Amino acid sequence: MCSPQSRDSVIFDSVTIRHGKRTILDSISVIFKEGEITGILGPNGAGKTNLLHAIMGLRKPVSGKIVVLGKTIPPTSAELRERIGIVFQDTALYEELTVKENLQFTASLYNITSRSERISQVMELLGIKDRENDAIATLSGGYKRRVAIARSLLHQPELLVIDEPTLGVDVETRHVIWSHLRLLRKQGITVVVSTNYLDEAIALCDVVVVLRNGRIVITDTPNGLVERAGACIDVECNDSDMGAIAKLTQGIEGIIRIEPTASGLTVFYRGGTLEDQIVARLFEHNRMRGYRVRGADLAEIFRSLEQTEV
Amino acid sequence: MSGSTRQNQLAFIAGFRAEWIQLFRASGFLVLVTIQAISFLLLVSLFALTGSRAPLAVICSDTGPYGLAFVNALSSTHHSFDIHQMSSNSANNALHAGTVVAILHVPPDFSESVLFGKTISIRVDVDNIDTDMTEDIQRALPSAIVRFGRQLRLPNIRAHVEEHDLIDHDTGFIPYLVVSGLVLDAFVLSALLSAMAVAHEFEVKTVRYLIVSPINPLVPLTGRAAAAAIASVCTLLLPVSIVLLGFKVRPLHPVEALSNLIACTAIFSSVGVALGALVKRTVPLTALIVGISLPLYLCSGSLEPARLDGPRVWFVAHFSPVYYAVGIMEKAFHGFSVTPESTSVNAIALVGWAVGAIALARYIVKRQLP
Numbered sequence: 001m002c003s004p005q006s007r008d009s010v011i012f013d014s015v016t017i018r019h020g021k022r023t024i025l026d027s028i029s030v031i032f033k034e035g036e037i038t039g040i041l042g043p044n045g046a047g048k049t050n051l052l053h054a055i056m057g058l059r060k061p062v063s064g065k066i067v068v069l070g071k072t073i074p075p076t077s078a079e080l081r082e083r084i085g086i087v088f089q090d091t092a093l094y095e096e097l098t099v100k101e102n103l104q105f106t107a108s109l110y111n112i113t114s115r116s117e118r119i120s121q122v123m124e125l126l127g128i129k130d131r132e133n134d135a136i137a138t139l140s141g142g143y144k145r146r147v148a149i150a151r152s153l154l155h156q157p158e159l160l161v162i163d164e165p166t167l168g169v170d171v172e173t174r175h176v177i178w179s180h181l182r183l184l185r186k187q188g189i190t191v192v193v194s195t196n197y198l199d200e201a202i203a204l205c206d207v208v209v210v211l212r213n214g215r216i217v218i219t220d221t222p223n224g225l226v227e228r229a230g231a232c233i234d235v236e237c238n239d240s241d242m243g244a245i246a247k248l249t250q251g252i253e254g255i256i257r258i259e260p261t262a263s264g265l266t267v268f269y270r271g272g273t274l275e276d277q278i279v280a281r282l283f284e285h286n287r288m289r290g291y292r293v294r295g296a297d298l299a300e301i302f303r304s305l306e307q308t309e310v
Numbered sequence: 311m312s313g314s315t316r317q318n319q320l321a322f323i324a325g326f327r328a329e330w331i332q333l334f335r336a337s338g339f340l341v342l343v344t345i346q347a348i349s350f351l352l353l354v355s356l357f358a359l360t361g362s363r364a365p366l367a368v369i370c371s372d373t374g375p376y377g378l379a380f381v382n383a384l385s386s387t388h389h390s391f392d393i394h395q396m397s398s399n400s401a402n403n404a405l406h407a408g409t410v411v412a413i414l415h416v417p418p419d420f421s422e423s424v425l426f427g428k429t430i431s432i433r434v435d436v437d438n439i440d441t442d443m444t445e446d447i448q449r450a451l452p453s454a455i456v457r458f459g460r461q462l463r464l465p466n467i468r469a470h471v472e473e474h475d476l477i478d479h480d481t482g483f484i485p486y487l488v489v490s491g492l493v494l495d496a497f498v499l500s501a502l503l504s505a506m507a508v509a510h511e512f513e514v515k516t517v518r519y520l521i522v523s524p525i526n527p528l529v530p531l532t533g534r535a536a537a538a539a540i541a542s543v544c545t546l547l548l549p550v551s552i553v554l555l556g557f558k559v560r561p562l563h564p565v566e567a568l569s570n571l572i573a574c575t576a577i578f579s580s581v582g583v584a585l586g587a588l589v590k591r592t593v594p595l596t597a598l599i600v601g602i603s604l605p606l607y608l609c610s611g612s613l614e615p616a617r618l619d620g621p622r623v624w625f626v627a628h629f630s631p632v633y634y635a636v637g638i639m640e641k642a643f644h645g646f647s648v649t650p651e652s653t654s655v656n657a658i659a660l661v662g663w664a665v666g667a668i669a670l671a672r673y674i675v676k677r678q679l680p
Contacts, residue, residue, distance in 0.1 A: 056522045058680065078314075078524035092519045096332040108324030109523040109530065111317040135335070 007034040009159050009190035010055055015064035024050045026214040032192055037185050039205035040194040043302055046211040048194035052161050056086055085157035089164050091148040095137040099147050110155040122150040142173035162193045178203055198298040217305045229301040230256050230270040234292045237264040241287040248281050321525040325533025329507050333541050343502055344545045347495040351549045354491040355484050366391035367401035367410040374421020383458035412436040481644050485559045489643045490612035490636045495549045496574040498603050501582035503538040505595045508586030539579040566642035573660045574635050580667035587678040611636050615648040631663040
């Protein structure tokens with residue numbers, strides 16, 4: 001049970017949502033704090049988009065309670081919807097209209113005063129002013145996403161919900177979007193993003209919520225999450241040597257698990273000082289062709305969380 | 311003006327404007343839809359052209375005074391044939407080549423038989439692929455003989471047909487058809503444009519954005535449908551011009567005709583909105599709307615008054631707005647009463663249909679919103 005605080009923008013209290021007979025969110029309890037960026041992580045089909053849609057009142061819970069900006073939903077009142085901005089995964093822009101026309105359309109729905117000034121302002125902010133007269137159909141994926149974000153900010157929402165903010169965009173645009181989201185956080189806006197990228201979660205989020213099969217696996221800071229999964233060493237070797245190399249690491253305190261890979265095996269461990277000790281032990285076997293030390297990727301984190309959960 | 315009324319107005323205008331811009335940016339689509347409407351108009355006039363102008367060869371072997379007079383009488387009799395006088399060889403070749411539907415032989419002793427009051431035997435060779443054509447010939451011949459006898463005041467031709475017309479003027483099949491064809495065009499244009507406007511919102515998922523906005527999503531969608539309806543009226547002007555200037559068919563009551571077309575646009579646009587929300591995909595909609603337009607048109611008294619199509623078709627026709635619309639249209643253009651219901655009853659039925667269609671469209675769109 002979550003107890004509401006004044007800084008809580010969104011509260012999910014034991015929320016279960018079904019789609020037909022399938023449970024898409026299962027007893028979710030989580031709080032998104034005001035002025036924070038919360039990342040929703042999880043493999044495909046984990047329920048990330050459904051969770052975001054639930055915040056917008058597009059999914060109705062069969063049990064539990066959702067409180068958004070102090071109002072229990074659904075239904076979402078017009079007054080509440082005016083305080084929320086959303087960017088859908090597929091942008092949902094009118095392709096035949098220009099950037100400016102799309103923003104003008106939105107401005108009419110939200111009855112925005114000083115419309116032209118505000119439209120210019122958000123276009124400048126997202127770096128799309130130079131393409132204002134271009135039809136959406138002619139823009140790249142990155143520009144479309146910037147337009148979708150600009151549209152969601154037109155009415156100056158208190159809560160911004162973004163489904164995959166940098167899906168299919170180039171590196172430069174990713175950084176533009178990230179820096180803008182950080183700016184929003186500075187302005188006290190609560191941002192909830194779903195993402196499939198670990199680097200995005202680390203770069204952006206204050207808190208991450210990991211979902212799997214509609215349930216929360218863990219809520220942590222991005223760094224905490226990485227630490228839980230540990231670091232890893234990829235070892236390149238022949239299949240015949242894998243057993244012997246794996247044996248070498250036996251007895252080292254802090255090794256979480258060893259996984260075979262296409263080119264050898266990966267040793268997962270916890271604790272920064274362990275790296276030298278493992279590498280030294282691996283060198284004892286002269287059949288090792290090479291090694292690489294790196295952080296765990298998102299799939300490996302999900303796997304490690306699964307194992308923890310089991 | 312309250313804030314919410316103002317906001318609704320802005321949202322309606324925004325939806326209207328967006329649709330208008332989209333329609334004109336995708337002008338190719340608008341052109342294609344207009345071409346479709348015109349081709350439907352030509353299609354229905356072809357029903358008449360093929361039926362009323364079937365080529366008929368006449369071989370006149372009589373050199374006497376009456377043979378040619380009979381051929382002329384036949385030409386001036388109202389029937390479904392385009393008469394060509396030919397030599398025996400050419401006519402036979404044409405019949406076997408399929409370029410004429412029948413050969414009518416005026417025998418060498420035709421004048422003599424007329425003069426002496428003998429029974430005249432007229433041979434007809436028919437390509438009886440279509441019994442309708444054969445029956446047309448059977449009907450045309452006695453009329454021609456009657457007219458011929460009347461013109462020449464021949465005492466020995468005793469047949470006498472007294473014709474009483476219900477309508478004080480004759481109207482060709484094409485003028486009849488193109489008028490009802492305008493109703494078909496109104497259906498195709500209005501239903502297609504408004505269905506596309508709504509289905510497009512669902513297809514590209516922009517409708518979700520309307521749902522999460524503070525406005526009732528039906529307001530901008532109504533704006534879109536209104537823009538599509540106005541675009542249909544504008545595009546309908548082209549087929550109307552073709553009827554007025556090309557076919558030279560002028561309405562006796564232009565205001566009635568125009569009001570009827572506007573009512574049709576409102577009804578068919580609403581039907582289109584409902585279909586668009588149900589199907590949610592633009593490509594199958596085109597096939598669906600074109601697919602339902604012709605049966606709807608043909609069973610609604612478009613080719614002839616529906617009451618002449620048998621009690622079942624006539625009963626079914628009462629459930630179609632096209633039936634009432636064609637009734638008003640034929641009255642407005644030609645003064646015909648093709649429905650037993652009066653124009654006022656037809657108008658009330660159409661208004662009822664318009665109100666019902668708008669309510670149905672609203673209900674279906676609301677239900678289909680995610």
